[in-house]
Amino acid sequence: MGMNNYSLSLHRPFRDRSFGLVRKFLRVNWLFVICVCALAGVGYTALYSAAGGSPQPYANGQIFRFFTALLMMLAIAMVDIRVIAKVSWVTYVIGLVLLVVVMKFGHTGLGAKRWMTIGGVEIQPSELMKLFLVLALASYFHKATFERIGNPFFLLPAVLTILVPVALILKEPNLGTAVITALLGATVMAGAGVRWWKFAIVILVIGVAAPVLYHHLHDYQRERIVTFMNPGSDPLGAGYNIIQSKIALGSGGFGGQGFLHGTQNQLNFLPEKQTDFVFTIIAEEFGFLGSVAVLGLLFSVVLIALYTAVRSEHQFGRLVALGIGMNFFLYCAVNLSMVMGLIPVGGVPLPLISYGGSALTAVMLGFGVLMSVHVHRDAEFAVEEF
């Protein structure tokens, strides 16, 4: 079989299994949409409380953004997954360009250039990059047989595909997102069938290289790590957030202090609690019960993404769903661990709940692609041999 034929097939409009828009719409995983909406509701409640019992300035703005993003998600869900696969490298390159642009022209927030505004929407290219990386890697491994995956030279371009954006994000600098991006790439590779021992080698290498890397970290990044080791040493400095966050969680108790009655929250002991530390509001005011309920909702989203991946009948969809689910999971895990003082503080929001447009947009964009995978789970890709 000629290579040309098969490569062409990917670009050809899909004929055999195309659906009408209505049928596609009905194939959306509505349980998933309900979970996402429920999390947005939790976010509304928390932001309402963060403003001292007012829909302004956080809750209303955020819920508006959410519904906008929800529409965008459903729209993307209608886009044929093969079209998405087709443009995956294009978006990857766009993501890289955006990362470079943001470094040169972006807004500086907290000493790092991470933000840019496109059409009034704040965008953090590193958030988009994670999705684009997943798409690009999925596309790369979609075509790969298991024999090829065993070949280290076949893996090299994939590793480079991961390392280029990771390096750019590190340079922003944004240590947390860089690590998450690398983990995401690794997840897709693991899903594609790369041998576990190869990951073990990489981990070993990183372990050796870490002390060297530490010297190249920014002072504030080092401070975060040091602070994490001993948060009590500087109660009003960098460790302050962790201590206040733990106090908020702990004072919530089993049943919580009651809606709008969390003293840590209402008295502003946590700076910027509506963003990264939003979970403390829920934990303080609704207690362990409320926290676990939210944890359950978050994990439902992760599980449904995993289910979507397993249900997908094409490798691209599997890897994309796995990556998107993992992206959401990592957001949650990193944010929650940070709030509980398990890992150093980094600017990672709790998706769907934290105040802010950039993460929400990126996550909902991913969920749109995830739903597209679900809608087009039995779409037929042209098989290509290399």
Add this chain to the structure above:
Amino acid sequence: MPFMKRDTKGRPAFTRRAALIGLAQLGIFGAIGTRLYKLQVTEHGKYALLAQANSISERLVAPERGLITDRFGVILAGNQQHWRALFMAAQAPDTQTVLDNFSKLVPLSADERARIMADLGDRPQYIPVMLKDFLEWPEMAAIEVNTPNLPGVIVEVGSTRVYPFGPDLAHVVGYVARPDQKEASVNTVLALPGMRIGRTGAEAAQDDSLRGEPGFVQTETNVHGEVVRQVAHDPGIAGKIVTLAIDSGLQSLAVQSLGANAGAAVVLDATNGEILAMASNPSFDPSLFDKGVPADVWNGWMADPMHPLQNKATSGLFAPGSTFKPTVALAALKAGSLTPDSVLTCTGSFTLGDHTFWCDNHVAHGSITLTTALQVSCDVFFYQVALGVGVDRIAEMAQQLGIGTDLGLDLPNASPGLVPTIAWARERGIHWAPGNTVVQGIGQGYTQVTPIAQATMIARIASGMAVGPHVTRRVGGDLQDGADPGDWEPLDIDDRHLAVIRQGLFEVVNTPSGTAYADRLMIPGVQMAGKTGTAQVHNATAAEKAKNFNDATLAWADRPNGLFVGFAPYDAPKYAVAVIIEHGLWGAISAAPVARDLMTYAIQNDPAGRDKPLGTQVSDAGAPS
């Protein structure tokens, strides 16, 4: 075109890996949940406490100091409100920034700033530190407007002690001052801004009652130290109202009567020892101590030969002179060495060994009895009486009458005075010659009395009761022990002896030949009895002996003191008075008129036994200035 329908080949492998990844994710969520359980359930108590400490800030507030009033409820020491700025460092993220911002609004000197930093260093965090007391209104307003820049700064209404009678009652009421560092470190409550300690007078003697118990304010503060709301407020327990026995009208008259003279005047309720008036001249402004006495004022007081800070009524020591004669007589009557009918002869002088003791102006009074001797104040008569009874018996009687003994006065720094005894002299290696006893007869020599002891002596002679002088009538409305005449024991003196003495003292004032006839009361049916005294302040020098010892040409400090003690009404004694005019020459001319004026007022207004019950108008003395 070959399409592979389903790439089933890779699917089981992927599902396996997806399941592993899902398990890992579940594990991590489980770990997060476990951690949550530990924080929220297991360690809830610890964090709940921390949260409370975060948000609730408690500070102590100074209680309102109790008022001091006279017996009729006239305020003698009150509280005037003013604004002051306090600082709770625990509520401020950065002390230095706050102090910088504060001093832009209200300038702080380097000294004040150093003091603030020192206070911050050693105070518990629930005790605020005084930034600036006595704020002007514009300063207060500027602070209030700039509250966001001044986390931890509190503007509070504080109170300043005010003394409406000023110097007139400074020695009796006393004054308050801020506790010093040592006192504040011993008792942290005293470190509270606004707390004052009574330093002298009733302020000091009744300090425990006046001070009250501190209250507290619990406020919920946010992370910037801004007060969100007040959680609890306990005003504490205000100090008790102390009602003095003083009659402020009589007191003002006493001060007025002393005029420019250095001296003291005391009026007692002779039936129970209550101090109705106690003036010590010159005086001072007691309100200066609250804010701090300016150095020049302080130096002026220290240099003043009239010692304005000293309460001469309770700690001024004077030779009693002839006012001591009733005591000598009572001692002799009791000992039997003298009877009311004994006749002794005065030739104008009395010679003992090679020393001659003179009578006043060398006048010979002839053969006279005790009452006449008192009436004309014959020295020679009493030289002989003293010699006859002996110094120890005189001392014994003096102490029974309140001289040379601790009177248990409820004012600080009272001196017991001194009456010598043989034993006293021996202890000090003084050779006690009979001549020493002779001069005891006329209240010269070693004997030293305070005006309050003088007043006590004459009150006891008048009432026959061992009344003790005291200035506090009520504390918190409760009548104090001693206010009732029945609280006092009778003197161990024969009533007939007392009657003879009273008779003599009556004649002093009410017979034309009496030394104080000019100062008899002009109230129909009411007579005063009393005794004048003119006491040398030191042994006369040769030059002074050439002149009469109470010649007005003497330098002020060398002139004798004028004294007078008396009681009235003669037939039913109710008031006792003692006056001393330092270097006032004749007691009859300097002291007796003052005593007469005071006694006239006392008889006419009759404050004894009366007061105004608590509960009527006792608010503060003024609005915030």
